[in-house]
Amino acid sequence: MAETSYKELSINGLWKNNPAIVQLLGLCPLLAVTGSVVNAIGLGLATTMVLICSNTAVSLIRNVVTDAVRLPAFVMIIAASVTCIELLMQAYTYELYQILGIFLPLITTNCVILGRADAFASKNALLPSFYDGFIMGLGFMVILVLLGGLRELVGTGALFANMDLLFGPGAASWELVLVDDYKNFLLAILPPGAFIFTGLIIALKNRIDSGLKARADALKEKPVKGAKRVRVTGNIS
Template sequence: MSHAAAVEGDVPLGRVVKDGLWDSNVVFVQMLGMCPTMAVTSSATNGLGMGLATMAVLIVANAVIASLRHWVSPAVRIPIFIVLIAGMVTLVDLSLNAWLHDLYKVLGIYIALIVANCAVLGRAEAFASRQPVLASAVDGAAMGFGFTIALTMMGGIREVFGAGTLFANAHLLLGSHFAFLEMKILPETASTLFMILPPGGFLTLGFLIAARRRIQGWLDARSAAHESLPPGSAAAH
């Protein structure tokens, strides 16, 4: 365990990051936040924007809740958590409306619905209310980044096969600095409208969950094989 992890609590920060990105990924493992996952991932740009907005809420909400955990009565903790999360979502909503208005119009009501995202309240209850500020902020960043990766991957796959593009209109929705992301992958004649419709979202999610489980199974088998080797063997090193 690193010194930073030892200072911040019983949970190593490296483990917190691994949980957020892979072992307890919000979409591919916990299967939370399915409403925005299905609704906004018709393009990689929308998925990236929604993921970053949610990550910002997770980081700040986790940090604030962790800093107040000793002063919040267990009897009223859930209403207080919801009020705090709603405040963070309001700030994100107003910020997007002011500085990224095009993205704000695309995401619409789903920004406000971050308040009802089980992943945000779940991390507040399961982690931030029990851990110090730094560990909680790292947990929010890891969970949020894992959520962002999942939404961007889903949006990218659906956009490529549904429209033939990748990160289309990124310069309009995310700002001019993201124009380099825009790519044309397939000709229009090769695109399939089905992929950017709701059934395409469920199909894409199913394949990604299956791929993640297949990779995890391979990693588990490799780890088990490594542990079964004699301690002095060359492969064990």
């Protein structure tokens, strides 16, 4: 695949076709577990790893499976990847695994993963499929972390609490208390807060896109500097 195509994949995964705020896929875990940054990073990493593994495996078997069993094969690959990620989290981040709960196995039904497997990995070579899984997962995780950070900050007045659940005991000191004696704002932490902040993020992206489009249109209409007008004289018969 050409280098420009990798650039397009990056722009699509992170901005133009972001699975969370453009395609609006995977909203159930997005809204449910983003009450803190550590939860968001944990789920984001798990989803990204599943995307990478499933895209890679689907690309490898794309010329082997028939159309009749294509989707069941993809689902089995995704389910196997999710099971492996669950086992790893049980072994190394058990407390975070318990917090994320049912939303880890539900990654199997995430439309982002099956959609990329069917729409991209089943039609492209190994390396582009691997990169597509990575960049789509990264785009999803960026929104998860942004949403988790906003909800944690507004809800508790602090950031990066309980990071030791994911990064070990040394990360316990990473917590930043930005407002002392903060009265917890429960709306931000509860599910309604997730809807509110998600809507604000989508509105901000749409506003930026509108501004960029207006600027591009203005540049197209602006006359070229130094251009001279040609005056035509004479009669046309």
